[in-house]
Amino acid sequence: MNSLVQRRILPWRSPSSSARSFSSTPLLCLIQPVSSLPDRVSPSYIQRPSNNLLSLQWPSPPRNILITKKKRTPGITSSLIEYVTHLSSTYPSINIILEPTSAAEIHAHLPFPVYTYDEPARTSVPAHLSDKTDLVCTLGGDGTILRASSLFSHAATVPPILSFAMGTIGFLGEWKFKEYKRAFREVYMSGASDAYANLSFPSPSLTSTPPTSPSDPLDKPLSYADIRGMSMGSNRTARILLRNRLKVGVFGPDGIRINTTSHPGDTYALNEVIVHRGSSPHLKIIDVFVGGRFLTEAVADGMIISSPTGSTAYSLSSGGSIVHPLVPSLLLTPICPRSLSFRPLVLPAETPITLRLGAKNRGREVEVSIDGKRISEGIGVGMEVRVLGEEVKSETGEWRGGVPSIVRGVEGLEEREEDHWVGGLNALLKFNYPFGDQDGER
Template identity: 85%
Template sequence: MNSLVRQRILPWRHTFSTNSRHQTIKPISELPGRISPSYIPRPQNTLLSLQWPFPPRNILITKKKRTPGITNSLIEYSNHLHSTYPAINIILEPGAAQEIHSQVPFPIYTYTEPPPNTSPAHLSDKTDLVCTLGGDGTILRASSLFAHAATVPPILSFAMGTIGFLGEWKFKEYKRAFREVYMSGAVDAYAKLSFPDPLPSSPDDPLDKPLSYADIRGKSMGSSRNARILLRNRLKVGVFGPDGNRINRSTNDGDTYALNEVIVHRGSSPHLKIIDVFVGGRFLTEAVADGMIISSPTGSTAYSLSSGGSIVHPLVPSLLLTPICPRSLSFRPLVLPAETPITLRLGEKNRGREVEVSIDGKRISEGIGVGMEVRVLGEEVKSETGEWCGGVPSIVRGVVGMEEKEEDHWVGGLNALLKFNYPFGDQDGGGR
């Protein structure tokens, strides 16, 4: 590829130093293809087991923006992955790549920002594993990068944000957490592979030692102690204008997938909206409200919860239909089977003639008029052959050190974050 063509693909490249081959940003199109793991059902347990056919190579890391402390953590994490797993390639979002490429001694890969309502080119075809450094918003942003892909790579999340309801790991655990994910399902398969020559070093921490299968064979988790996967169902969303043309158009004209919710709301209009609601193809009601929320079980603890919706366990295949400030107090939130199609249509009686539609916090379009429809269906997470696919595979705690635990972390995390029955004030009378 000549320099002129490369500058057209990566217009920022001319600002980089050409004296060092390390301090560069490369396009993800140069990376090898994606390695997709298998998700194996486990007896008497609702979690799945992660099993790699080959070691993952291309790691996408997303971070919370405009947070210097997390930027430093990103540099630390990237350096650890490169020195300990020399075959790994680091993929960053364009802004993060520009921010740290000159501070790491190896190339960084990134993509060109896509047009609205589309996903970055090549990203879903190249990414083996996603790591997030931030809060729930960072996980949602990472998921939205694959909003037009039928399958999402496994996501390893480190809670470094404000709430952290979806985050599983503390950042200080990153070395052990990543090694357990990297070695998940690796017994004889990895032993037959050759690893790059390790870089010379004398690390104090054994988890910083350049990877050699002989070094960690006795510590690999094996086929019976793989990393655990909580498969979070997404929503399959189609937005159509009054003329019947699709608005959330992607490169393949497919639906958009949402991890949290799709919202039809009045936006800046002062008027309530009149929305015709259809469930399973049948007319349910004419809702008069500020808007309507259709959320997944994962999104049940987000905007839907603030609007009075139920809390639903992420493993319950369902859709939540929640009105936003309805005029009639008799309109209550509904929980429906995931395979039930829901349609929201902007009715003819509206005084304000337009609404706004947001999918996972991203506004699809302004000024969608009367006759607009939002069609939502739960995502299928099993193939015709019975294999687990689709959804957002979230890596959760299943193995701690050499001990295996089968606890439901969602239950403990729910009470810790929402503080059910938490006492008011100092109940012991011994204030500090």
């Protein structure tokens, strides 16, 4: 455990303990290890009969909430404090998990303990986090969502992600932060009321954090009566867009896997994997294999293999197609190719793609990055990147894998299908907008 967390972890007794303290000393703010939390609660995803989105259904209420935020942004830090204070006062059984830097930054402002983990190595993920996290909340832009997803890059399943758009680019972000009370309650209550029928909720302690706005009904601490009276029912569940990931294996010239140090198997990527020339001034010669067959010898600055979600990122800037996130596919896009005839390709998700650094390269090394995180550098001739689309539905019809993104509904029109991807094209990419005021020129 890193020294920062170790210095702050001290024994903590629940306010409900029978031992009573008469000390006037303020409550000690603590940072606890994530390994001490109860095991993860995994929800089910049910196919909605009227559209392509899924319904979120909890077997029991989520307890362990991981919150990530955009770094070095004071305004978002204050919003994080407001958010976790609301969750602690309104949902007494919830545990807050923060990234190590965020936990060190704000724990002194909170009258309750928070949980965190040790910073992992560059090619690894935090220990215990995937086994303990029920729900992920992000405060920031698309980069914050990618960073949250990368914390589960070696896990077969990712917890649902509730994202608040507070960054520069919000193509993946769904909710405005001012809606956080309604958004979280909608997720927390999602599913049939039977999931909550036999539960007992702890009574708020006298030492608990007071509600942020006592007059707001969404700040009232929950009890079973509240659950029973406010249950959304089986027809008003939170909506899930399941985003397919890539399964990526990076192998050195000797055939040894180099994309992970502590977890066997592939790395999962939400956006893309990139093979690029890095600081080398020379074009790279990359042999491309599709479905096990040689396709071409690409001469370019690099190659991008992206998921449909990543189609609006680096791939789009390199001339790649825009693909709807519900289309199971892989995108193969060259970066500044020498040949004008090399066009971007869209392939079935189950088609394996291999990129191999050819023997003809003048610059003998390349760099590989997965979702913006550099995996390695200085890999020589014979290095291979092998990519396959992730399967998100089992043979029995059960939805699994992917990144379950909680989609923002239209208040009062929850059952109406709304394609947020189309809205993102119009609002963020200004898709097919005309130049200038054409009406004024007539």
